[in-house]
Amino acid sequence: MERATQGTAQRGTYGIGERQPSRFLGSLSEEAREELLSIGSRRQYPPGAKILVEGAPADCLMLLETGYVKVTRKRTNGHEALIAIRAGGDVVGEMAVIDGAPRSATVTAGEDIDVHVIQRRATQKFLGKYPEATLHIMRLSNCRLQSANSWRIVFGEFPVRVRLARVLAELAENHGESIGSHTLICVELTQSELAALIGSGERAVQHALAGFRDAGVVRTRNREMAVLKPDRLRAIGLLPPIGR
Template sequence: MKPSTTSAQTLAAALCSELWYAQCEPEFQAALLTLGRLWVLSDGERLFHRGAVEGALCCVTAGALRVGGLQDSGQETLLAFIEPYQWLGEISLIDGQPRSHDVVADGDTTVLLVPRDELLDWLEQHPAHWRSVARLASSKLRLMFSALEDIAQLPLDLRLAKRLWLVAQGYGGRTGAPRRLIRLPQEQLALMLGVSRQTINKALHGLEQRGWLHLRYGTIELLDLEALRAVSEGWDGSDLAGGSSR
């Protein structure tokens, strides 16, 4: 991991493309930029590992991060694929406990790191801004509850459609239009949804046949954003023929 340099003005404008940062008070936005440092990771390099005690608040500014871990059985898990300009690390900032997952660079990746101790000192002097940190944690908690409900209630094809919409929306954090091109390999989608690659491939082809997306090499092109949005908002797809199994 090595330091990087970017214009503060350019970085501030880019960070405002993400809803949480854009809604923070200007004073807190400025503090995150002032305290933060940009670091470059090479493909496969860990940002931090499960059990690490450091607690920086982090934001991806280029590339991507995989959040997950390797279980005792040797099976890999993938909880999230974090892209610009999404934030992570707020839980350890709040409770001071070790990191709960491994976070690894997917390709060359640049991350803004805001050191925990320095940020805590600043928040002690400006306690009103803890509300912004709480909003970030609460948004992640809502996503987690929604994902658990989806596992219990939705067939795989609709869970997949909803996950693709969430990724296109930056997990609800994008201030602009949803992305139509998603760089997310099928192996990683399968890990995120807890199924085999063959199963996820079948589900993707099913959505492609419906005209919702088009599969390209290494990317997924989203064609029917309205259908994906409707699934995300609660449409159960009951009027569609067929469908994948859980």
């Protein structure tokens, strides 16, 4: 499929309920950003590579340069549940580096990614020199916590259909690519991952998706998902129209 290069939605960080908060690198001063990028090493990972593992020691911080990653945590039954998506310009593994606790989640490459890796000691030295960076990390952490708390309320107030519409609308906004009048979601998610994101069962997601397809709101094909009627999807999710 040929994809348009113009009108592409900016791909940013995504977590349950987040609406593209400021990317970490973009929030730093030019001086701080250049120094941070000078003290680490650049690595590349293929799709499926686990770049951080839940429970492992916090030995480094990672800056995502290109691509996206999936953030998962283990359930009590041992299965991993998707809790967030992060993309280029974002940071992962930052809190464990600051507080020294083991990794609280596993981070897996969703596609080919470029990552800037900064060891813990170098990170702490950098944060001591640039307090602004520490402040931005704390703000980012607070934003993610507020987002998670907001979604706990949504889980209890709204049915699966509304929650799924919200997630798909935000995925299209934050990780979408315009192709004519449609928006292709540039993140591959299984139905079980969508179910984990919205706190529901997989069968309920299948039923809701079927309804969206029948109504011409979304299209699924060959592991791709496109939003055909964004305003209708947002209305189902009880979200304001785009631009408001």
